[in-house]
Amino acid sequence: GNSVTQMEGPVTLSEEAFLTINCTYTATGYPSLFWYVQYPGEGLQLLLKATKADDKGSNKGFEATYRKETTSFHLEKGSVQVSDSAVYFCALKPGSNDYKLSFGAGTTVTVRA
């Protein structure tokens, strides 16, 4: 079946530090990969996505590259801000007729000033 394994949190960083959240997946075929973010008290928002191997998704200074050879989609940001404090979810959508989104467990990130 399809599954997503995400780095366990919580993660606490200082402002301007480098952030990496690891995400690996198991899927048949050619899935699309997503990072969603949930800010405190808000709903899930799409952060970035990639639909095929070697694609790089980017948004708000965050980047993730779809690596088929390592089945990974790690999220990175070079210099975090306090406003990046949130829960981050890696997700997979299969490329076949199954349109169900499979989520990782979520990683809570806290950025201190």
Place this chain on the structure above:
Amino acid sequence: GAGVSQSPSNKVTEKGKDVELRCDPISGHTALYWYRQSLGQGLEFLIYFQGNSAPDKSGLPSDRFSAERTGGSVSTLTIQRTQQEDSAVYLCASSPVGAGNTIYFGEGSWLTVV
């Protein structure tokens, strides 16, 4: 509005009562999903609609949970005889058909069973 709309945003109900949660997807989106997020937990898939039919309802926790969708648009999730363990945020999402298309989430309905 432009996004997925859910109502009520907050609901407190007594144990044993029935509740209905409503979702208005983005216009034109044929796929609709319900997920549940319990405190401190991840996202749990409940049910998926394609148009008015539900090809995947594998995530519904028990027969107290049911959902329907009418006119290829509005969906209602019904929980009968609510229990305290049903307390969670119920998230609705929609997307156009297509493997790479983004799934857009609503703000959620916070359900508390007392």
